[in-house]
Amino acid sequence: MKLPLHDATARVAAALTRAGASPAMAESTARALVLAEAQGLGSHGLSRVAQYATHLRNGRVDGHAVARVVRRKGGAVLVSAGEGLAFPACELAVHEAIAAAREQGVAFAGVTASVSRMSRLPAHSRVAGIRMPIAKRISKTPLT
Secondary structure (H helix, E strand, C coil), rough: CCCCHHHHHHHHHHHHHHHHCCEEEEEEEEHHHHHHHHHCCHCCCHHHHHHHHHHCCCCCCCCCCEEEEEECCEEEEEEEEEEEEEEHHHHHHHHHHHHHHHHCCCCCCEEEECCCCCHHHHHHHHHHHHHHHCCCCCCCCCCC
């Protein structure tokens, strides 16, 4: 079955919302998953919807977590996902890194306290309409 990207995004967001995600978390996650699927990365696309919905339903993910900047110094920014899905925090991290890089000439943004992985972080830069090199290191460390 082929769907326009906006229809697929709306369906994924609706499924995640029914499972307990806030509308903002569901929409952010849906955009990233549908983009991955459209790029042929099914392992990071629609195949994750059921898994994330289960995490939301069983409380492994806080569906109403709000990403926030927890530390900022110079060109370094740390964003907490608040034990929610990583995608809203990744979007915030990219936007904060852009602002920091404009001020400092270079920036680093990290995301902590996310339940899902950030392996599609470069996609968030494309969604933000920018082109920049992105280096990433994925780590499951608690916020201290």
